[in-house]
Amino acid sequence: MIKKIFITLIVVCLLPITNVKALDNDVTPNARAAILIEANSKQVLYDKNSSEKLYPASTTKIMTMILMFEAIRDKKLSFEDKITTSKYAASMGGSQVYLEQGESMSLKDMFKSIAIASANDASVAVAEHIAGSIDKFVTMMNDKAKELNLKNTHFKNATGLHDDDHYTCAHDLALMAAYLIQIGGEDLLNVTSLYDSYIREDTKQSFWLVNTNKLLKLYDGVDGLKTGYTKEAGYCLVTTVKRNNQRIIGVLMKESAPKTRNEEMCSMLDYGFNNYKQEIIFKKDTVIEKHVIDKMENLTIDVKCKQDIAFTTAKNSNDKYTTEIIYKDDLLPIKKGDVVGTLIVTIDGKEAGSYELYSDNDANKATYFSKLFKTFKSLF
Structure with a gap:
């Protein structure tokens, strides 16, 4: 039976959970x-036509x-692995x-090429290495989209080059x-933050990469993430910023020019930081509760979270929130570090x-004998 625990608290907040009315x-x-x-x-702080299907261009590479x-x-790949460029990958426009057919390069360099220079040839080379073919990789992309509950997404390639069904x-x-x-962590952001x-x-073929994301030098705290442009998609941008332990993500689609795209992203980020703040419920690695597994055995576990449990609140507003802990069934045996449940924040x-x-x-x-001994001991 799933066990639930509720905690009710009052905080200063106004929490838009789903779409926020446009300003x-x-x-x-x-x-x-x-x-x-x-x-x-994943709280929504600002929204404008965010469910409309549009072409993503190179933001596909996310x-x-x-x-x-x-x-x-999953230990199927490492940054030191060599990735060989196929004829098809080398043909990307x-x-x-400018990878050449048969050229081998480390995954680390391929990743930098994708994240910094938005390289289509490197994207295809990595995709083929992971899945065996670009078609199989696209299937993986669409499967992952379903798993992440992306309801308005469909992929046809790994690059974002235009396709009407992409x-x-x-x-x-x-x-x-x-x-x-979440999954890339510092390994991701240490690269996407490079200008x-x-x-x-250290070779004669050394190649200079310049980041397509100019906000790295225009907006304090930006450390990623991906730009995109095709004639059909217009200018797109996905940006992430961390300030005072608060990380927000902004997305713009189908802008008319890169300058306008950058200016409006700055305005949207300013709106977020000027109107919202982060409320921390539980700090990372603090004991949220001592959960009793077996009263007779006096068996308990210290329950923690590997990240701050927090949410963003509007400034100068009051509201209530609750937290609910849902534990897994049949927890035993438990090893340190095992996931034992989920904490849900509700407004x-x-x-x-x-x-x-x-x-x-x-x-x-x-064990049977330890239970028998405790039962026997309790009689005297």
């Missing part, structure tokens, strides 16, 4: 679609990088690092970005965020 004074007047979310809880980092997480929406891009940051870098260093009956909880200690099933 009377629109901060993104030239964008076809836009969204601003808090990265951990999903390509998601599958790359999942392969690294658009943004590229689309997403601002909301789905924001969710992809949040997941990529420039090199591949093939006005709407989910504001969910967080995995883990045990900070081992816990094992009592």
Whole structure:
């Protein structure tokens, strides 16, 4: 039986969980679609046509990088692995690092080429290496989109080169970005935050990469994430910023020019930081509760979360929130670090965020003889 525990608290907040009404004074007047979310809880802070299906251009590569980092997480790939460029990968047009057929380069350099220079040839080379073929990789992309509950997304390639049946929406891009940051962590952001870098260093073929995301030098705290442009998609941008331990993600789609795109992203980010703040419920690695597994055995576990449990609140507003802990069935045996349940934050009956909880200690099933001994002992 699933066990639930409720905690009710009062905080200073106004929490928009689903779509937020567009501002009377629109901060993104030239964008076809836009969204601003808090990265951990996925709370929507600003919304404009965020569910409309549009062409993503190279912001597609967020999903390509998601599958790359999942392969690294699952020990199927490492940054030191050599990736060989196929004839098809070398033939890619658009943004590229001019890989040659048969050329081998480390995944680290391929990743930098994708994240910094938006290289189509590197994207295809990595995709083929992971899945065996680009068609199989696209299937993986669409499967992952379903798994992430991206309702308005469909992929036809790993690059974002135009295809009428290749689309997403601002909301789905924001969710992809949040997941990529979650699984990529510092390995991701240490690269996406670079304004420039090199591949093939210490060789005659050394190649200078310059980041397509100019906000790295225009807006304090920006450390990613991905730009995009095709004639059909217009100018697109997915940006993430961390200030005072608060990370937000902004998405703009179908802007008319890069300058306008950058200016409106800055305006949207300013809106987020000027109107919202982060409330921390539980700090990372603090004991949320001592959960009793077996009263007779006096068996308990210290339940913690590996990240701050927090949500973004509007300044100078009051509201109530509740937290609910749902534990897994049949927990025993438990090893330190095992996920044992989920903490859900709710505002006005709407989910504001969910967080995995883990045990900070081992816990094992009592043996028949230990139970018998305790029963016998209790009689005297």
